Every structure is written in C-alpha cells, then in structure tokens.
Amino acid sequence: MNALAGSNATLSARATPRGNADGVRLRVEQASYAYAATERSAPKFTLGPVSLEGRERELIAILGPNASGKSTLLKLLAGVLKPLSGRVEVDGEEVSELEARTRAQRIALVAQESELLFPLRVWEYVLQGRYPYGKRLRFESDEDCLLAGNALAQVGADALRDRWMDQLSGGEKQRVILARALAQQPSLLLLDEPTQHLDIGGKVELLRRLRKLADEHRYTVVVVTHELNLAAEFSDRIALMHNGKCIRIGSPAEVYDREALQQVFEAPLEVEMRSSGRPRVILGGTQ
Amino acid sequence: MTLARIVWICAALAAILFVEGVVSLQIGAYHMSARDIVVTLFQGAAGRWDEMPGDFKSVIFGLRLPRIALGILVGAALSTAGAGFQALLRNPLADPYVLGVSSGAALGTILSMILTPHTAGAMQAAAFVGAFATVAVVYFLGRRGGQLDSATLLLAGIVAASFLSAVIMFLMTTVSGRDLRGMAFWLMGDLQSDPRVDLRWLYFLLIVGIGCIFTTSSDLNLILTGEQEARHLGVNVNRVKLVVYISASLLTGLAVSVSGAIGYVGLLVPHVMRMLFGTDYRLLIPTSAIGGAIAIVLADTLARTVVAPSELPVGAMTAIAGAPVFIYLMRRRMR
Numbered sequence: 001m002n003a004l005a006g007s008n009a010t011l012s013a014r015a016t017p018r019g020n021a022d023g024v025r026l027r028v029e030q031a032s033y034a035y036a037a038t039e040r041s042a043p044k045f046t047l048g049p050v051s052l053e054g055r056e057r058e059l060i061a062i063l064g065p066n067a068s069g070k071s072t073l074l075k076l077l078a079g080v081l082k083p084l085s086g087r088v089e090v091d092g093e094e095v096s097e098l099e100a101r102t103r104a105q106r107i108a109l110v111a112q113e114s115e116l117l118f119p120l121r122v123w124e125y126v127l128q129g130r131y132p133y134g135k136r137l138r139f140e141s142d143e144d145c146l147l148a149g150n151a152l153a154q155v156g157a158d159a160l161r162d163r164w165m166d167q168l169s170g171g172e173k174q175r176v177i178l179a180r181a182l183a184q185q186p187s188l189l190l191l192d193e194p195t196q197h198l199d200i201g202g203k204v205e206l207l208r209r210l211r212k213l214a215d216e217h218r219y220t221v222v223v224v225t226h227e228l229n230l231a232a233e234f235s236d237r238i239a240l241m242h243n244g245k246c247i248r249i250g251s252p253a254e255v256y257d258r259e260a261l262q263q264v265f266e267a268p269l270e271v272e273m274r275s276s277g278r279p280r281v282i283l284g285g286t287q
Numbered sequence: 288m289t290l291a292r293i294v295w296i297c298a299a300l301a302a303i304l305f306v307e308g309v310v311s312l313q314i315g316a317y318h319m320s321a322r323d324i325v326v327t328l329f330q331g332a333a334g335r336w337d338e339m340p341g342d343f344k345s346v347i348f349g350l351r352l353p354r355i356a357l358g359i360l361v362g363a364a365l366s367t368a369g370a371g372f373q374a375l376l377r378n379p380l381a382d383p384y385v386l387g388v389s390s391g392a393a394l395g396t397i398l399s400m401i402l403t404p405h406t407a408g409a410m411q412a413a414a415f416v417g418a419f420a421t422v423a424v425v426y427f428l429g430r431r432g433g434q435l436d437s438a439t440l441l442l443a444g445i446v447a448a449s450f451l452s453a454v455i456m457f458l459m460t461t462v463s464g465r466d467l468r469g470m471a472f473w474l475m476g477d478l479q480s481d482p483r484v485d486l487r488w489l490y491f492l493l494i495v496g497i498g499c500i501f502t503t504s505s506d507l508n509l510i511l512t513g514e515q516e517a518r519h520l521g522v523n524v525n526r527v528k529l530v531v532y533i534s535a536s537l538l539t540g541l542a543v544s545v546s547g548a549i550g551y552v553g554l555l556v557p558h559v560m561r562m563l564f565g566t567d568y569r570l571l572i573p574t575s576a577i578g579g580a581i582a583i584v585l586a587d588t589l590a591r592t593v594v595a596p597s598e599l600p601v602g603a604m605t606a607i608a609g610a611p612v613f614i615y616l617m618r619r620r621m622r
Contacts, residue, residue, distance in 0.1 A: 078519065104521035111519070117377050117511045118566040128509055132521040138505040139290060139569075184520070 025187050025220045026054035030086035031076050047072045049086055050246045052239055054188070054220040059211055061231035062224045063255075064241030065265055070224045073241065074192050077222060078109045090188050104132035108181035110191040116165055122176050123161040126152055129183025151182040154217070155209060171202035178209070189213070191223045195230070203227060207234040228269075228281040232256060240264060252278055288567050296564060300577040304359070307581060311588040312351050316596070319343065328352075356486055357478050358587045358601070359580040360493055361546045362556075364538035366579025369553020370560075370571055371500045371535040372422075374507040375528060376429070377514075378440055380616060382553030383418070383539040386440075387447030389550070391421025392536075392543035393474060394451050397458055400470070411489070415540030421447055422536055476549035476602020478587050484545060492541055497576050499534040503527045504568035511566070549583070549602040551609020556582050558616065 032048030047069040054060050062070045075081040076088050079095035088095045090106050098106070108129070116125075129151065130144040140148075152158050155175040160168065168176065174194055181189060191210070195203040207227075211234045214221045225231055231238055232252040240248040240255050242264045248255045256279040261269045268284035312324045319327075327343045330336070336344065369382035376386075383389045395417025396410050403409040425447050429440030459470055506527040509517040514524050542549070560574045586604040593599065 080515075080518070100518065100523055101521035104519060107519075109519045111513075111516060115513065117374075117379060118561060120511075120566060124565075124567065125512075128512070128520060131505065131509060134505070139288060
C-alpha cells in the first residue's frame with residue numbers, strides 16, 4: 001500500500017525517455033494527409049506538409065477557421081490517421097506503428113463529443129482510462145483506483161465521483177472527460193475543441209487547468225480551439241492553420257500578426273500587445 | 288467491479304432459477320411434492336437411477352426437465368445475444384427479434400426442415416447462417432453517411448423481419464397441412480423438445496457463444512461510449528465486432544432452431560439487469576444469461592398453466608410482457 005501511496009503524488013506525464021535529452025516529446029516532420037471519396041479519385045481535402053515539435057510542459061494551440069485542417073492534424077498526432085508522407089513521433093516512436101493499447105498509454109485524445117448510450121457514474125467513466133493497462137477482463141486493481149482518484153483530484157472533480165454522467169453541467173462533464181484522459185497516464189494530451197460547449201467562465205477555467213497540468217505534471221498538451229485570446233493567454237506556441245496548411249508557427253506574439261489573422265479568419269481583426277508580452281485580438285472597426 | 292461481486296450475484300440468480308425450476312417441475316397433470324422433485328434431481332445427478340420410482344423418472348427426466356433445460360438454453364442465448372447487439376449497434380432497442388435476426392434464423396431453419404429434414408445439426412447450421420446473413424444486411428442498411436444511425440437501423444430491422452416473414456409464409460404454403468400446423472406453432476415460439484436434438488451439443492455451443500461475448504465485455508463497456516473513443520483507449524474494435532457478431536448470431540441461431548422466434552427476451556432482460564445491477568458488461572453478460580433463463584422458464588410455466596389443459600406458445604407470453612416494455616423504452620429514448 002505504501003508503494004501505491006507513493007504514486008499518489010505522481011500522476012504525471014511519463015518521463016521523457018532517454019535519448020530525448022532536449023525534452024522533445026512530439027515530433028512532426030513534413031506530415032501530410034489527403035481525404036478522397038475513393039482511392040482513385042482526386043483528394044477532396046489535403047493537409048500539409050506540417051512540421052512541429054512539442055516539449056515537456058508545453059501547451060500548443062492549433063488555431064484556424066472551420067475546415068482549415070485542425071482536426072485532421074490532431075488525428076495525425078493521435079495516430080487515428082496515418083500520414084501519407086512524413087512522420088509523427090511520440091517519445092521517439094512512430095505513432096501510427098504503435099499497437100493500439102501502447103498508443104493509448106502514450107496519447108490521450110479528448111474528442112469533441114462523448115455520447116453515452118446508458119447512464120454511467122463518473123467513477124466508472126474515469127476508470128475506463130485505465131483500460132490500456134489491464135488484462136483480459138480488466139478488473140481494476142488498487143493502483144487503477146488510486147490513479148483514477150488522483151486524476152479526478154487533479155481536475156478538481158473529487159466531489160463528482162458518485163454522480164451520473166448525464167446529470168453533469170457542461171463544465172463538470174468536460175473536467176470528468178479530462179480526468180479519464182489523465183487516468184491513461186499519457187505523455188501527450190490532445191484536446192479537440194474542448195471549450196466548444198462551455199461558457200466563458202468554463203473556458204478560462206479549463207485553459208487555466210490545462211496550463212497547470214502542463215507546468216506541474218509535465219504533460220505536453222495540444223489543444224484545437226477557436227478561442228484566439230485564450231490561446232494567446234495560455235499557450236506557449238501556436239500553429240495557425242489555413243486551407244490545409246500550417247501558415248505560421250511560433251509564440252503567440254510571433255504568430256498574431258494583424259494581416260495574417262485577417263486573411264485567415266476573413267474578419268476585421270486588430271492585434272494589440274499587452275504588457276505581459278502576450279497579444280490580444282479585438283474586432284476592428286467596420287466601415 | 289470485482290470477480291467476487293459477479294460470482295455472488297450470479298450465484299443468487301442461479302438459486303432463483305433453481306427454485307423456479309423446481310416449482311415449474313411440480314406443475315402438471317401428475318402431482319409431485321417439491322421434496323420428491325429435489326430428491327429425484329439429486330439422485331439423477333448422482334447417477335442413482337435405480338433408486339427413484341419409475342413414474343418420477345419418466346415425468347421429470349423424460350418430459351418436464353428437457354423442456355425446462357431447453358427454456359434455460361433459449362432464454363440465456365437470446366438475452367446474451369440481445370445484450371451483445373445493444374452494445375455493438377449502440378442501440379438500446381436492439382435485440383435479435385426486433386433486428387430481424389430471429390426471422391433470418393427462422394427462415395434458415397424452415398429451409399432446412401423442407402430441404403434436409405433428416406440431417407443432424409442441419410437446422411442449427413442453417414439458423415446460424417440465416418441469423419448471420421441478416422445481421423450483415425441490417426448493419427449495412429442501417430448506416431447513413433458512414434455512421435450507424437439508430438432510427439435507420441431499427442427501420443432496416445423491421446423491413447428485414449417483415450420481408451423474411453413473407454418469405455417464410457410463402458415457403459409454408461408449399462408444405463402439407465400437418466407439417467404446417469407444427470411449423471406455425473414452432474414459429475410462434477415453442478419449447479416442445481425434439482427428441483432428435485442432442486441438448487448436450489446445444490449447451491456446449493451456448494457456453495462457447497456466451498463465453499466469447501463475455502471475453503469482450505470490458506471492450507463493450509468502452510464501445511458503449513462510441514467506437515472512436517474505444518479505439519483511442521486501445522480497443523481493437525474490429526476484432527470485438529467480429530467476435531460479438533458471430534457469437535450473437537450463433538446464439539440466436541441456436542435458440543431459434545430449437546424453439547422458433549421468441550421475441551423481446553433479448554430486449555427486456557438486459558434492460559432489467561441494467562436497472563438492477565448497472566451497465567458494466569462484465570456483470571451484465573452473465574446476469575443477462577441467467578436472467579434470460581429465468582424469464583423463459585417463467586413464461587413457459589405460465590404458458591402451460593393459464594389456459595390448462597391446453598397451452599399457449601411461449602413466444603406469445605413473452606410478447607405480451609415485452610411489447611409494452613419495448614414501447615416504454617422507445618418513448619423514454621425519444622424524450
């Protein structure tokens with residue numbers, strides 16, 4: 001039990017393996033993808049090639065308008081899609097080559113929607129995050145329960161553990177979904193538009209929590225979002241997508257260029273630099 | 288969820304099934320006390336056939352017990368298949384009867400009755416092929432835009448069931464009057480055991496089918512949250528689908544080949560078990576199997592007694608109880 005108690009404080013991302021002394025966890029090299037109706041028809045949508053890196057404790061935001069390729073890029077990072085060219089590596093291994101359960105131990109993907117068919121309690125839902133570590137029938141061990149409990153604690157949802165999933169508010173549900181992802185003990189945490197159904201308070205709270213998880217628990221977090229100002233406030237780096245291409249990548253101050261944002265989002269946007277060194281986007285005057 | 292919890296709950300349900308079985312064995316024209324029945328059962332289990340009265344032996348082991356054993360088999364098979372289909376198709380209204388799978392199995396069985404009436408095991412094999420082919424067609428028709436759509440799936444099942452029923456009707460016009468009556472009674476769900484059928488083989492296949500679905504139960508728990516999410520968590524969704532489709536078709540084929548198309552058990556029992564014990568498939572699969580057995584033995588006992596000395600088809604009893612529950616579940620889902 002003492003050994004388990006020891007792990008109480010250590011529900012964190014896996015340590016970066018040896019050989020990655022530079023702390024790079026996620027490496028995307030010239031990765032591209034194309035959707036086509038059939039194998040022989042011309043592609044309906046093409047992504048890339050995209051290159052980017054993600055380090056320990058880093059929060060990366062993928063920004064762009066609808067149909068710019070954000071979610072496709074996220075699926076490449078998650079190993080759901082295999083790149084047509086280039087490579088996507090996590091902890092030095094090609095993601096699409098990993099066996100499904102090994103991949104689930106390294107990468108957790110929080111999808112846009114999670115629709116349950118039958119009522120489920122929060123505790124049962126979070127325990128599902130331990131699936132990649134179990135044996136055949138996967139009866140939960142003491143360690144699984146401890147780690148699932150820690151995951152709930154990390155997102156401030158201990159009090160919700162006996163509640164039914166379908167009775168949670170949008171913000172509470174998002175925290176529980178995040179807790180299940182943390183229970184996977186991934187090194188890479190991917191979130192596909194997690195703020196979509198949240199009010200402004202919930203959005204700020206979620207981004208603040210993700211920032212804290214990256215800082216204190218060494219996760220590499222990649223978030224797909226439409227929230228320009230929240231991304232500027234909380235992320236280390238931003239990848240700006242447009243028409244299937246990553247047109248800019250860098251710190252928020254480097255990426256938030258008035259002309260680039262206006263071109264991508266087709267809206268009169270202005271950028272002002274705050275004293276913190278982080279930019280803020282406001283709607284420009286319409287004439 | 289722990290193994291001990293599963294064992295305890297299943298043991299309690301098995302005890303209920305045993306008591307129900309003893310009560311059911313008592314009912315009939317030849318009266319026997321509960322004590323006589325229990326003693327005779329234990330003597331039979333110990334192989335002490337010489338020690339029991341001849342009447343007891345023929346009434347219990349010749350008439351009543353085979354019928355109860357068949358009921359247990361059919362109930363367990365249909366309920367487990369229903370629970371499997373509900374998870375796999377992500378549809379709480381799915382069951383072998385509603386999806387038309389039972390009708391597919393019935394068509395296979397009737398074809399086998401007409402074409403190969405004397406071939407051992409042919410009915411079971413034909414029922415399995417009919418069930419599997421129907422699942423494949425309904426699954427294909429139930430997709431919309433590459434995704435499985437609940438309403439489309441149900442419609443596809445209803446269309447498949449009515450089409451297959453029409454084909455069965457057509458085939459039945461080709462058989463003689465005496466055979467026709469037997470087939471019609473069998474179609475409505477009948478537990479009169481056929482002496483040519485070896486129950487041991489059927490039980491072996493039942494255990495294989497339930498066992499295969501049980502081994503995927505923790506995967507099914509995740510598939511309930513969506514196929515994509517299950518994949519992200521490391522589930523080999525394609526393998527699970529294949530195992531459950533084949534096993535559920537085998538179980539449906541098995542049940543239909545010996546008892547006709549008994550409806551609603553596969554729908555009703557898993558829902559009752561969910562209400563009682565929760566949605567975890569590691570517990571739901573075994574409890575549905577035993578619960579299904581309890582439901583069919585109860586339905587058959589009522590079918591034999593409510594209009595005694597005549598009797599109703601057991602399928603009629605399950606439909607009387609199941610149809611209102613189906614409507615209730617459908618309306619609750621629509622809200």
